[in-house]
Amino acid sequence: MNLAWKEIKKNKVRFLILGSIVFLVSLLTFIISGLANGLSQDNAALIKDLPEGQFYMNEDADETYNLSRIDSGIQNEILKIQKDAVAFSIQMGFLNDEADKQQSIAFVTSTDSKLFENVKHEEIILDSSLKDKGIKVGDTLTNNQFSGKFVVKGFVDQKKYSHAPVAYISMEDYKEIYRVEQMQLVFTPEGDSSQEFTGLQSFSKKDFLNTIPSYSAEQMSLNMIVWFLVVISGMLFAIFFYMMNVQKIGLYGILKAIGLKTSRLFKMIWTQMVVITVISLVISITLSQVFNMIAPEGMPFSLSFKTTGQLSIVFLIIGFIGATLSGIQIKKIEPLQAIQQGEV
Amino acid sequence: MTLFTIDEVRKSFTNGEVKEEILKGINLSLREGEITALVGASGSGKSTLLTISAGLQPTSDGQVIFEGKNMTTMSSEQVRKVRASKFGFVFQFAHLVPFLTVEEQLMLMLDVSESRLKKHEQKEEVNRILKLVGMDHRKNSYPNLLSGGEKQRVAIARAIIHKPKVLFADEPTASLDSKRSKDVMLLIRELTKTLNITTLMVTHDEEMLSYADQIIKMSDGLILQNVD
Numbered sequence A: 001m002n003l004a005w006k007e008i009k010k011n012k013v014r015f016l017i018l019g020s021i022v023f024l025v026s027l028l029t030f031i032i033s034g035l036a037n038g039l040s041q042d043n044a045a046l047i048k049d050l051p052e053g054q055f056y057m058n059e060d061a062d063e064t065y066n067l068s069r070i071d072s073g074i075q076n077e078i079l080k081i082q083k084d085a086v087a088f089s090i091q092m093g094f095l096n097d098e099a100d101k102q103q104s105i106a107f108v109t110s111t112d113s114k115l116f117e118n119v120k121h122e123e124i125i126l127d128s129s130l131k132d133k134g135i136k137v138g139d140t141l142t143n144n145q146f147s148g149k150f151v152v153k154g155f156v157d158q159k160k161y162s163h164a165p166v167a168y169i170s171m172e173d174y175k176e177i178y179r180v181e182q183m184q185l186v187f188t189p190e191g192d193s194s195q196e197f198t199g200l201q202s203f204s205k206k207d208f209l210n211t212i213p214s215y216s217a218e219q220m221s222l223n224m225i226v227w228f229l230v231v232i233s234g235m236l237f238a239i240f241f242y243m244m245n246v247q248k249i250g251l252y253g254i255l256k257a258i259g260l261k262t263s264r265l266f267k268m269i270w271t272q273m274v275v276i277t278v279i280s281l282v283i284s285i286t287l288s289q290v291f292n293m294i295a296p297e298g299m300p301f302s303l304s305f306k307t308t309g310q311l312s313i314v315f316l317i318i319g320f321i322g323a324t325l326s327g328i329q330i331k332k333i334e335p336l337q338a339i340q341q342g343e344v
Numbered sequence B: 001m002t003l004f005t006i007d008e009v010r011k012s013f014t015n016g017e018v019k020e021e022i023l024k025g026i027n028l029s030l031r032e033g034e035i036t037a038l039v040g041a042s043g044s045g046k047s048t049l050l051t052i053s054a055g056l057q058p059t060s061d062g063q064v065i066f067e068g069k070n071m072t073t074m075s076s077e078q079v080r081k082v083r084a085s086k087f088g089f090v091f092q093f094a095h096l097v098p099f100l101t102v103e104e105q106l107m108l109m110l111d112v113s114e115s116r117l118k119k120h121e122q123k124e125e126v127n128r129i130l131k132l133v134g135m136d137h138r139k140n141s142y143p144n145l146l147s148g149g150e151k152q153r154v155a156i157a158r159a160i161i162h163k164p165k166v167l168f169a170d171e172p173t174a175s176l177d178s179k180r181s182k183d184v185m186l187l188i189r190e191l192t193k194t195l196n197i198t199t200l201m202v203t204h205d206e207e208m209l210s211y212a213d214q215i216i217k218m219s220d221g222l223i224l225q226n227v228d
């Protein structure tokens, strides 16, 4: 006889409340983690989309890529040894469109590489989010520090840096705008930390992302919210199962008195926990994925099935622990106690 | 024939520093198919003796022998098995499972006692017992819709559905009026006779004693009198 299911059927409201709490907390967690991921894409897609590898900047740069100037001799040496290596620079700046409206962008330039867009003198390739601002292929854009004009050659998807769309320009034009000869960074795909070059400090991709001040602060607070939510939901689960079990101590005592095995009582609460959690998770996964699809264009939201899946497993484990912890009381219940306590 | 023997059973509880002996050496036998009534003042140890006999709490000293086996030395799993298959319980309150219908309460008991009957045979048996206690018309009701007397009759049905050898009843009529008490007592008596069940019953009600084959009077943890 399936006691777990019979109880759920008889006490629909109680289990519905528990289910909706699981649903709301998990949905909130999914949304926040979608937001965290979306923001991190918005902040550093340019870097995140690069393959795993090593980043190098000047040792004297104080771990701030903006201050890094890589000696061209060393740069040439690295590029010669590692044929996939690329030197690049990033600077925040502005472009004026044809209507002379200013657009905030991140200028990126690099040596020849298939990891970056390669553009010629007076050409520019932009992140596709600028299409929404009315910029089209063939438009000419200007910059106060630049004597010439940029002609828009094309667009690339999802290339953002520091919440601004990326604009690829040639090294020649970059040098004119920022009046620097050296590049800020060198990236070696598939390189590892064992490769050292004099005067340069190396970073893994993760470490490099963390040197971007806004990135690490943003991600840390969002990830903290996500994990707090996970912990809070864990406690909610445990407390709810605990309260439900406390109410049923008398009942469990009677069931034990008539000879039910303790293991069967545990199976009962586990089944209930799994049924409630799985149903609630399925609903919140569906809703968060729907939200992922219909989220407005400008909203930094990106939630993968993988992340949802991982969080769901965490929720299941937490629910299981919560149910089991409160179930430990069941083990301690003396059937006699229940009988003497009067009507259940 | 003796089915159940209680041999020099002692039980003490420690309340803080003080150790109190509640049962001070009880000897008693239950004969097959008979009703034994336990009477005595409140606090004399009747419920303690009953629950010890039923394997619901351990003794401090002495033996409880059932079908020739010493229950005090069994593991808790062995005791559980005996309780599930050989004992039936009725208490002052019915203690029905709130989320099961009357029929399901009895099906659960058959399940717990590992009945070998097939599903449809189990249902027939449940129907038969519910008819015996006059509750077959309420078999699809949940306990919250039953009156006190009806609940108690379902509890009795649950206590005997798996054909236990011994029925333990602790003031089974205490929550009922005198008319219902009489009905329930007659029912227990009839069932013990037809199903050859041995019954140990605690009662406060003098009237109930007329249904007993053996009356044991307890006082202060000792048996005062044993009236056949």
Ligand SMILES: Nc1ncnc2c1ncn2[C@@H]1O[C@H](COP(=O)(O)OP(=O)(O)OP(=O)(O)O)[C@@H](O)[C@H]1O
Residues within 6 Å of the ligand: B013, B014, B015, B022, B040, B041, B042, B043, B044, B045, B046, B047, B048, B049
């Ligand atoms: N678990 C326990 N811990 C401590 N003392 C207990 C415990 N169980 C019973 N007692 C004590 O043992 C004594 C006998 O209790 P018991 O319940 O057996 O009496 P009783 O004869 O059934 O009384 P009543 O007619 O009121 O039900 C009481 O004084 C009670 O306080």
Ligand SMILES: [Mg+2]
Residues within 6 Å of the ligand: B046, B047, B048, B202
């Ligand atoms: Mg009592």
